[in-house]
Amino acid sequence: MQNDGEQIAGQYLRMQAKRLLFVAVLSVLILLLAVGSTIIGSAGLTFGEVFAAVLAGIFPGMFSADPLAFTIVWDLRLHRVLFAVVAGFGLAVAGAVMQGVLRNPLASPFTLGIASAATFGAAIAIIFVPTALSGEIALVISAFSMSALAALAIYGLSRYRGISAESMVLAGIILMYLFGAMTSFLQYTGTTEQLQAVVFWMFGSLQNTSWEKLALVSLVVGVATPLLVWRAWDLNALGMGDQVAQSLGVKVEQTRTLHMMVASLITASIICFTGTIGFIGLVSPHITRLAIGGDHRYLVVASGFVGALILLGADSLARTILAPQIIPVGIMTAFIGIPFFLYLFMRQKEEYW
Amino acid sequence: MNLEVAGLSFSYEDHSVLSDISLEVKGGELVGVLGPNGCGKTTLIKCINHILVPRGSVLFGGQDVARMGSTERARLFAYVPQALSIGMAMTVFESVLMGRRPHIRWGVGEPDLGMVSEVLERLKISDLAFRKVTKISGGERQKVMIARALVQDPSLLFLDEPTSALDLRHQLEVMQIIRSVVNQKGIGALMAMHDLNLAARYCDRVVVLHRGRIAGQGVPSAILTEELIRDVYGVSARVGREDGYPLIVPLESIASV
Numbered sequence A: 001m002q003n004d005g006e007q008i009a010g011q012y013l014r015m016q017a018k019r020l021l022f023v024a025v026l027s028v029l030i031l032l033l034a035v036g037s038t039i040i041g042s043a044g045l046t047f048g049e050v051f052a053a054v055l056a057g058i059f060p061g062m063f064s065a066d067p068l069a070f071t072i073v074w075d076l077r078l079h080r081v082l083f084a085v086v087a088g089f090g091l092a093v094a095g096a097v098m099q100g101v102l103r104n105p106l107a108s109p110f111t112l113g114i115a116s117a118a119t120f121g122a123a124i125a126i127i128f129v130p131t132a133l134s135g136e137i138a139l140v141i142s143a144f145s146m147s148a149l150a151a152l153a154i155y156g157l158s159r160y161r162g163i164s165a166e167s168m169v170l171a172g173i174i175l176m177y178l179f180g181a182m183t184s185f186l187q188y189t190g191t192t193e194q195l196q197a198v199v200f201w202m203f204g205s206l207q208n209t210s211w212e213k214l215a216l217v218s219l220v221v222g223v224a225t226p227l228l229v230w231r232a233w234d235l236n237a238l239g240m241g242d243q244v245a246q247s248l249g250v251k252v253e254q255t256r257t258l259h260m261m262v263a264s265l266i267t268a269s270i271i272c273f274t275g276t277i278g279f280i281g282l283v284s285p286h287i288t289r290l291a292i293g294g295d296h297r298y299l300v301v302a303s304g305f306v307g308a309l310i311l312l313g314a315d316s317l318a319r320t321i322l323a324p325q326i327i328p329v330g331i332m333t334a335f336i337g338i339p340f341f342l343y344l345f346m347r348q349k350e351e352y353w
Numbered sequence B: 001m002n003l004e005v006a007g008l009s010f011s012y013e014d015h016s017v018l019s020d021i022s023l024e025v026k027g028g029e030l031v032g033v034l035g036p037n038g039c040g041k042t043t044l045i046k047c048i049n050h051i052l053v054p055r056g057s058v059l060f061g062g063q064d065v066a067r068m069g070s071t072e073r074a075r076l077f078a079y080v081p082q083a084l085s086i087g088m089a090m091t092v093f094e095s096v097l098m099g100r101r102p103h104i105r106w107g108v109g110e111p112d113l114g115m116v117s118e119v120l121e122r123l124k125i126s127d128l129a130f131r132k133v134t135k136i137s138g139g140e141r142q143k144v145m146i147a148r149a150l151v152q153d154p155s156l157l158f159l160d161e162p163t164s165a166l167d168l169r170h171q172l173e174v175m176q177i178i179r180s181v182v183n184q185k186g187i188g189a190l191m192a193m194h195d196l197n198l199a200a201r202y203c204d205r206v207v208v209l210h211r212g213r214i215a216g217q218g219v220p221s222a223i224l225t226e227e228l229i230r231d232v233y234g235v236s237a238r239v240g241r242e243d244g245y246p247l248i249v250p251l252e253s254i255a256s257v
Helices: A005-039 A047-058 A067-102 A114-128 A130-134 A137-160 A165-189 A192-203 A211-230 A232-238 A242-247 A252-274 A280-292 A296-320 A329-347 B041-048 B070-076 B092-103 B110-122 B138-151 B168-185 B196-202 B226-233
Strands: B003-012 B015-025 B030-034 B055-060 B077-080 B156-160 B188-192 B205-210 B213-218 B235-242 B245-253
Touching: A005 A047, A005 A067, A005 A280, A005 A296, A005 B092, A005 B110, A047 A067, A067 A165, A067 A211, A067 A232, A067 A252, A067 A280, A067 A296, A114 A137, A114 A165, A114 A192, A114 A252, A137 A165, A137 A252, A165 A192, A165 A252, A192 A329, A211 A232, A211 A252, A211 A296, A232 A242, A232 A252, A232 A296, A232 B092, A242 A252, A242 B077, A280 A296, A280 A329, A296 A329, B003 B041, B015 B041, B015 B188, B015 B205, B015 B213, B030 B041, B030 B168, B030 B196, B041 B156, B041 B188, B070 B077, B070 B092, B077 B138, B092 B110, B092 B138, B110 B138, B138 B156, B138 B168, B156 B168, B168 B188, B168 B196, B196 B245, B205 B226, B213 B226, B226 B235
Parallel strands: B030 B188, B030 B205, B077 B156, B156 B188
Antiparallel strands: B003 B015, B003 B055, B205 B213, B235 B245
């Protein structure tokens, strides 16, 4: 069938509308889940109590709320729910950018050593700083600096050989094994208690969120995401190969380096607080690509929404499914995300990568 | 606008690939770059459009190409590389739309969409618009790559063996498309190629490379002689004439050139 020009342009615009719809639906789902997740819990609060508490917090003096409900909502639940949204968003954005910039469907903060470096940093803190067991400042700083170091090392190693996508992936995988081995060594030398703490950190958890941490992570994600979306054409062009990208005016090495560093920074700033929450960065971009295609102008942000939904959903389930026992969220993300991914993957007949 | 290359040389570390290349491509002119495998055709094209950085001077419209900004250069030059691999599985429409990148900031306007539709129609691939580029044939994919370059609205078009992997019909189609774009838009085109008969029929001039140097350049009928083909390709051939164009019939490979 031969389409005429206007029909084709129209079809493209309809595809764009579909992408916006996808994001809109996700936002509504996230909002509903966030409300639900704030209400559900062992305290048995009602919707009305939570609603009053939220309003009382935002407009102090104008609304009054039950003090217990107020404390639970503002001191325990709300920042955790929002942290899940922001962290899920950030991890997925980082994954989408890494996959795009490296043209590799397996790229993610976890396959490129950023996360295993953070784990090593955490393990150092747990084993050498006695007070770090509870997951506080020394651990956060140590985890963050190790991830940053890993990002720099990936850059350095690939710079040495010319910054191709392949050399970056290879450098990342080598670092992943290196940091993995060093963590194992530390665990081997540590006490049972320390070993347990490292293992627990590796499960990933939103147990230790706070408003301050939320603010920090939101700042990083909030600054980085618009920058990445602004440069989305560069990611699209890189998908056609370095030389075509270059002929389209993209400064290939500069772009690849910048994007990798920004994605690593996002990842590091999140997982230094939560421990390794895997899987979201890997799978959210794939789910999104299956749903709305590979144009990074939409893919980056839409992946973020998918990631936010998965992490929030996983944390809500992790808190409630075996209540009062809380399952580490890193375990739940895979349980939630994989069936969703498989469903889309089996349904999609066409090649999407 | 005219391309003027003077005294261009390039080496990979200490291995010299091109030396002292001078050539010219005028607006409205299709120039073929010929020569055996490894003679430096691809390197020459990459040097001229600044994917590689050569020694010597490359001027376009009197301006030094090396001093242009990357976006400025991308508005003037479009490049269709040799590899038929096309990267990630985008739709044909999206791949072609990519050609607008040097001209737009972020949003895609109606003129951009209109240009894409127009080029798709011109190349008769409109019906593939929303197929994935990974799911179409090699000939169709080559047309998509050319469409992307045309949407870039360049003043000079570089093509690296665009017909080498194609069947007879697609070879002719691609050559006809390029010839008609060059004629209608008055842009220059520089095309690396292997098929001497296609070059003889469609190119205004040819530049023959041999071991990184120019072995001859000029109109095909003057350059594509039995002697040059023997010297450069190591092949004995008979050159006849068909429709006023040279017709090259290769006979056999002569050992040790």
